[in-house]
Amino acid sequence: VHPFFNGRPALSLTAALQAQEPIPSAADNLYLATVGNGNAGPAQLGLKKFFDLMPNLKASDFDYIIFDMPPLGQTSPTLGMAGFMDKVLLVVEGEKTGRETVKRGYEALIAGRDNISVIFNKGRSYVPDWLHSDS
Structure with a gap:
């Protein structure tokens, strides 16, 4: 998790998309979902996993959805x-x-x-x- 979030726990992207209850906020009106373990290095989200997850993202639930992509x-x-x-x-x-x-x-x-x-x-x-x- 980026130091900006002061080490607050974040959900994995998969868990966030499958969540049955509200996603916890990392900051006021900011929700953070990571790809993989928050303690690991830069995560690599493969195309197959990306396409599997995309139908579950509901743009109507958020004003913006930001993907922090690998270099x-x-x-x-x-x-x-x-x-x-x-x-x-x-x-x-x-x-x-x-x-x-x-x-x-x-x-x-x-x-x-x-x-x-x-x-x-x-x-x-x-x-x-x-x-x-x-x-």
Whole structure:
């Protein structure tokens, strides 16, 4: 479970979809379902499991359903699943993800759909503070 959730327990995605009672909230109006064990490393949701679970997701129960997908790669299921999403956000970590890697990933995503946005995360400014001043 991401540190943002302060270690609060979360349901597995399978358990959340098969739940007969209300899903516990991780925060106010935020529900978290993980793929696999919350203590494990990044989970890999395969296409078959994804297609088995999709009919059980009721969009009417939620305003948004967000899938935190594995990083893009040659064997990653992310590209195959991206075509079934209403919106895809490609998160790029500053100083960690190379320009060519981002270009390849973005081009692969837009080949299957046109509703792709890129979010630049953890960027730092190397401009001195005195240049940022408003006065």
